[in-house]
Amino acid sequence: MGIREKLLDFKRRLQDRKMYSIVIVIIAVISIWGINQYRHSASLKQELNNNYNRAFYDLLGYVNNVEVLLVKALIASTPEKTAGTLQEAWRQANMAQTNLGQLPVSQHILAKTSKFLTQVGDLAYSLNNTTMAGNTITEKDYQTVEKLYGYSIELGKSLDDLQQQLSFKRIKWDELTRRGASIFRKTSADMPSQQFENIDKTFQEYPTLIYDGPFSDHLTTLEPKGITGNMLNADQGREKVTEFLGKDRVASLELTGQNDDGPIKTFTYTAAFKDNPEEQKAIVDITQKGGHVYWMLYNRPVPEKKITVDHAKELGRKFLEEKGFKNMADTYYTQEDNTAVINYAYKQDNVIIYPDLIKVKIALDNGEVLGIEAKGYLYSHRERSIPSPGITADEAKSKINERIEILSSGLAIIPTNFKTELFTYEFKGKMYGRDFLIYINAKTGKEENILLIIDTPNGILTM
Amino acid sequence: MKNAKKTIFIFLIILLSNLSLSGSYGTRPLTPSLRLGDRNENVLRLQQRLSNWGYYKGEISGYFDKDTFNAVRQFQHSYGLPVYGTADKHTILALGLSKIIFTGVVHAQATGNSDEQLLARAINGEARGEPYEGQVAVGAVIINRTRDPAFPKTIAGVIYQPGAFTAVSDGQINIAIKEGSTVLKAARDALNGWDPTGGCIYYWNPATATSKWIWSRQVVKKIGKHNFAK
Numbered sequence: 001m002g003i004r005e006k007l008l009d010f011k012r013r014l015q016d017r018k019m020y021s022i023v024i025v026i027i028a029v030i031s032i033w034g035i036n037q038y039r040h041s042a043s044l045k046q047e048l049n050n051n052y053n054r055a056f057y058d059l060l061g062y063v064n065n066v067e068v069l070l071v072k073a074l075i076a077s078t079p080e081k082t083a084g085t086l087q088e089a090w091r092q093a094n095m096a097q098t099n100l101g102q103l104p105v106s107q108h109i110l111a112k113t114s115k116f117l118t119q120v121g122d123l124a125y126s127l128n129n130t131t132m133a134g135n136t137i138t139e140k141d142y143q144t145v146e147k148l149y150g151y152s153i154e155l156g157k158s159l160d161d162l163q164q165q166l167s168f169k170r171i172k173w174d175e176l177t178r179r180g181a182s183i184f185r186k187t188s189a190d191m192p193s194q195q196f197e198n199i200d201k202t203f204q205e206y207p208t209l210i211y212d213g214p215f216s217d218h219l220t221t222l223e224p225k226g227i228t229g230n231m232l233n234a235d236q237g238r239e240k241v242t243e244f245l246g247k248d249r250v251a252s253l254e255l256t257g258q259n260d261d262g263p264i265k266t267f268t269y270t271a272a273f274k275d276n277p278e279e280q281k282a283i284v285d286i287t288q289k290g291g292h293v294y295w296m297l298y299n300r301p302v303p304e305k306k307i308t309v310d311h312a313k314e315l316g317r318k319f320l321e322e323k324g325f326k327n328m329a330d331t332y333y334t335q336e337d338n339t340a341v342i343n344y345a346y347k348q349d350n351v352i353i354y355p356d357l358i359k360v361k362i363a364l365d366n367g368e369v370l371g372i373e374a375k376g377y378l379y380s381h382r383e384r385s386i387p388s389p390g391i392t393a394d395e396a397k398s399k400i401n402e403r404i405e406i407l408s409s410g411l412a413i414i415p416t417n418f419k420t421e422l423f424t425y426e427f428k429g430k431m432y433g434r435d436f437l438i439y440i441n442a443k444t445g446k447e448e449n450i451l452l453i454i455d456t457p458n459g460i461l462t463m
Numbered sequence: 464m465k466n467a468k469k470t471i472f473i474f475l476i477i478l479l480s481n482l483s484l485s486g487s488y489g490t491r492p493l494t495p496s497l498r499l500g501d502r503n504e505n506v507l508r509l510q511q512r513l514s515n516w517g518y519y520k521g522e523i524s525g526y527f528d529k530d531t532f533n534a535v536r537q538f539q540h541s542y543g544l545p546v547y548g549t550a551d552k553h554t555i556l557a558l559g560l561s562k563i564i565f566t567g568v569v570h571a572q573a574t575g576n577s578d579e580q581l582l583a584r585a586i587n588g589e590a591r592g593e594p595y596e597g598q599v600a601v602g603a604v605i606i607n608r609t610r611d612p613a614f615p616k617t618i619a620g621v622i623y624q625p626g627a628f629t630a631v632s633d634g635q636i637n638i639a640i641k642e643g644s645t646v647l648k649a650a651r652d653a654l655n656g657w658d659p660t661g662g663c664i665y666y667w668n669p670a671t672a673t674s675k676w677i678w679s680r681q682v683v684k685k686i687g688k689h690n691f692a693k
Binding site (some may be wrong): 074094097098102103104106108114119122214215257261262268281285295297301334336337341359361376459 | 595657
């Protein structure tokens with residue numbers, strides 16, 4: 001039977017009354033299903049739009065609050081009031097930034113706005129700390145806050161404008177999402193995203209902000225202190241890497257990348273080993289200056305655990321010593337999949353220097369080093385001239401909450417979250433059945449930091 | 464003809480009931496009961512929990528001794544479970560230790576770190592076919608973003624930022640992590656600070672990326688199929 005005959009046959013059958021009703025029922029069922037699907041998708045869309053609207057209006061509210069709080073901080077006359085206002089500005093700016101991140105607008109379109117909100121909060125927090133420590137805010141800081149206040153007014157205005165458009169339904173969130181479902185997809189230059197681009201233009205002339213906070217601009221351009229030596233070419237780099245991995249073990253070694261961007265410029269090499277399958281490769285990044293190993297990763301499965309973590313700690317220390325990292329002391333570690341990651345810090349004259357950090361990954365089957373990560377060490381290592389402490393250990397101890405039972409003490413240099421260092425006494429103490437590390441400034445006696453030690457079967461971590 | 468239909472119908476019913484049966488029995492062999500004499504990490508977790516909740520006063524040794532037995536009985540008694548001193552599936556669930564049950568099945572659920580899980584799933588969605596280095600690199604980009612002022616501050620915030628990752632937009636992030644996959648390891652390495660990208664905050668696949676904007680970034684590194692940029 002040809003198609004034509006089949007169709008004719010179908011037509012003939014359709015004339016049959018029974019067939020007729022069957023077709024009608026099928027159409028009815030499909031329609032009901034379709035209507036349900038449509039309703040379902042409409043309600044989901046509405047829910048999504050509601051969520052985006054909520055994020056947007058929250059953002060608007062928080063930005064207005066930031067604006068008000070900044071100007072209040074500028075006119076407050078007592079340190080307490082200034083500190084309180086700044087603290088609230090920090091909180092509100094954080095909330096604004098969080099809500100901004102939930103809008104369905106490509107990240108790069110609002111990158112500057114997001115940065116502004118982060119830095120306002122971060123700076124407010126840092127100034128709040130200054131005030132709390134009993135120091136006054138400098139004239140320069142006031143000028144920065146004034147500038148940021150100006151920007152917050154501008155941002156508030158642009159957002160108000162956008163809100164108008166939203167309430168007249170000139171912008172629909174679901175239109176934005178459909179098009180901008182991914183930053184990798186094509187972004188056409190139509191109305192809605194342009195509106196957002198205009199907001200970001202507010203920050204065209206945005207200044208570089210330098211202050212004591214983790215998001216300060218100076219941190220991205222920080223020069224590494226631990227990188228010494230001459231510039232190498234790729235062949236000299238290859239020699240260094242071969243030496244690092246062991247001449248006898250390396251079966252092949254190729255240059256697979258070169259990073260000429262940023263403060264640490266590197267060569268990347270990929271190595272295969274003689275005693276292991278070809279596909280299990282080790283990747284090594286070494287610095288172009290001096291040929292220091294920046295990081296190494298060797299991905300091989302570790303099927304069983306034969307050695308203890310304590311043994312691994314010793315193996316890691318010996319390995320580091322062999323590679324020229326002397327006086328490294330293990331601090332904390334984690335253990336997963338029969339592999340331990342051990343943190344080593346540099347020790348100088350019995351002072352433990354936490355910023356000079358190297359992580360070593362050790363296979364617990366044969367003790368082989370599977371990875372090393374030396375970013376902290378390369379950024380901060382140098383021989384420091386460590387002053388003698390301004391207060392005695394007993395004086396420092398007296399600053400600690402007396403309910404804590406002190407188990408041991410020592411001297412340590414600790415990093416702050418904006419890459420400066422503090423010289424402190426380190427006390428290990430116990431309370432509520434948990435272990436703590438408490439850091440007291442060795443010069444001023446100020447309690448600088450408290451860390452909670454988490455001792456699990458998988459390792460010792462600090463929080 | 465009618466007989467054939469009936470056979471098919473019966474066959475379907477049997478198939479369906481089989482499915483539901485395998486649903487309820489499927490998890491059974493994977494549920495380790497903890498009993499007197501056991502010595503492992505799960506017993507350690509059990510003792511810790513029983514001690515936290517005030518049922519167990521002994522040493523947290525990882526060895527299922529008489530004291531642990533009594534503590535389990537006491538717990539079962541107060542929760543209205545069958546009292547027989549062996550920590551079975553129901554007891555373990557009542558203790559909120561579901562991790563013990565799922566250990567080894569879905570490997571990704573075996574550890575407690577939620578960031579690690581989420582990061583592993585994001586890497587799985589975005590880069591499961593990439594070389595190991597490329598998987599760590601994708602994890603590192605996500606972590607670098609949390610430290611960049613222009614991005615959200617948490618790992619969840621970065622991953623679920625609308626439109627930021629294709630695998631999140633199209634739901635690939637929810638794909639189950641395959642047995643023997645390296646993504647969880649890669650997530651751990653990234654969280655531990657290994658960063659093959661040297662501080663990058665963007666990556667894209669040059670074969671599929673259509674955004675003009677992304678091409679305006681300067682490529683710092685190429686790993687596997689992805690370009691990485693600042």
